Amino acid sequence: MTRKALRTARPALPAGRAVPRPRGAAPGTAAVPAAGEIRTTVLPGGLRVVSQSVPTVRSVTFGIWARVGSRDETPVLNGATHYLEHLLFKGTRRRSALEISAAVDAVGGEMNAFTAKEFTCYYARVLDDDLPLAIDVVCDMLTGSLIRAEDVDAERGVVLEEIAMTEDDPGDCVHDLYARTMLGDSPLGRPVLGTVETVTALTRDQVARFYRRHYDPAHLVVAAAGRLDHDRVVELVHRAFAEAGALDSGSAARPHGPRTGRRAIRTAGKVDVVRRRTEQAHVVLGTPGVSRHDDRRWALSVLNAALGGGMSSRLFQEVREKRGLAYSVYSFTSGYADCGLFGIYAGCRPALAPDVLKICRQELDRIAGEGLPEEELRRAVGQLSGSTVLGLEDTGSLMHRLGKSEICWGDQLTVDEMLNRIAAVTVDEVRRVAAEVLSHRPSLAVIGPLSERQAARLDEAVS
Template structure:
């Protein structure tokens, strides 16, 4: 059967999507989602833990990102060097990512190398050594990573923006922790965070490409058992829902020695299941995506005040935000912030039908081009399971986007203009 939208609860799924065979099974509390894509010779796979920076307990801040590093530092059977050599030998693109809602370890290999790739990731997830000496060494690496981001005004501004909108809500926490939290994180707290979250009930396993669902499931289960997980009838941990987002908007100016400054203007947005989200995406495309966008034309083309100007949105279960941004010369910070606000306020009532069609064509291209990349297909499955709780087919997503009218866009823009706004500026200001 084909599908339009599926709610991911405790059901098994066996559907088609634009020629791909998509299946979901739950075994021993582990959620497996695969997408067999004809003509592919490679497989992208991921092992996801349903806990991110928002889920860290007091004293555990920074643990999520710290674990992402330490899982590559060795297991009971593989040293860090062996892990690195095996990844290179498999020829795959292995990596990991930490987010506010999850942690993921992933790679892409030829289909003939899927079994050893699964074995490697299963060993890392189940049997990480997490040695205290390794933690001491890696702490320096993470602090250097944070320092690298702290030297970039754009990274600093984007990290500060959620706090300027959400206040002290867990979703406002820095994903990688802070210099203070990483410095003070105890080895015992790290181990506690690992024990709390790295188990079958938290695990989601995804694969897309040249993959057979049943064979893949059995291969993963065999790997997890091999490295010591006792798989019984464990229930999976339901997808976490944040406490309701309360908005606490504020302005932040962060002084930093740099050649350039960054300005972000943020405001409340919509949830990820809000029916207005397709209209919001179209509105933000018109406002700040591409060289024809209103922000780009106003700030760069007409006035030459910035190399780029853009807009974006982040949506969660209970809320979200919209932001406009631009890097600029420190002396132009004030005028760029004013132009962002004026462009947003002035767009209401002036959207053209040609802009509506152009926005759809760009959003369609992004969705289809992503669907042609096996890595993106695999990531889509994990994000659906752990972030939105829903799978929407490509055809249905395109249909909803195509159905957005000029009036829909005007309505969502009008909503944005009446919201309070936060402003974050970073650089040598004042």
């Protein structure tokens, strides 16, 4: 299973009503050659079905998103969401684990899942003719999982190996360390996979209760993109859930809306160093960002593209091209329902880490004080706009956008609407968000073979 995997709620829709979404292109803008309209239907029990037809392809990606992630876990249950993701592939009342995988393999399809901090997704990509099969298999997994004690015990070893595999990748581990540095021992600060201790201690009853609590129809969103007919998808999903006894036709339950709230991250200037025998020092330098509901996220995304989003970005040019100090260096944003993170990652030889951090800190301070000039802003807008469109040119990416948008915002933006929001970002907006976000004293997470002296120099570089 893969792990890696960025508004306000609209009123709940009447059950069974299909709602077309407008294209929304602003006057005078060139419309992007697009797939068909996005349509949404709400079934009894609050189960949402959202789809987008792409008649020019021969594939369909079908997914079911659950509004549950690692932030919904207590400390004792840390890792339960991801553990459950594995277990739903282990067998249902109708299919064994082998029959689940064989059904999709037999038609040349792909099936997988991933767990994030605020949602989980199960999906299959198949030829359009095989969409009924994909719907039947994935819906069966979500509604009919047995979660047998013997499967829980057998899969425990697999999950522990996945944790070990992640621990062997310091470039991945340092992001978990950074989340803990910024968010502490909170649900958002804990690792999605859990720890060896928590996964070892999880019981079948704990995981089964977690499944029953979070996988009812009101917590789920069905998303599909490709060569499909929306009404047919709704019909097949309704049938699959009804036959499994997962839909109550008389239920007046409404879909659970997007997460909301306001969480302040007050961490400033904290340095966490994990000494490990690696060839490189892996560092993440960052500050609190903005939540995914914050309108400043558009300006911050443009700023992020200019700072470390491509080969022409400041960090790539200053750290790699001009000085040859690192192979990999980039910036990133992470937006959650109630808070966000902004960070810079670099991997370099340990002796070079203080110099790399000094350059990164200088660029943060420069943008915080000056913002971006118009030419750099336009280049960042173009880079972000192009990557947004190119990233949506397959049915899997389209399904991902549909499902995540419905789970996280309860609404959909068309591609043209997204491009309009990016293009509307101004120099002043970037200057303001840079001053607000980057003016914080940054915190630092480091994994590598650092001496006491090198660690002290890193501390000096961010102070």
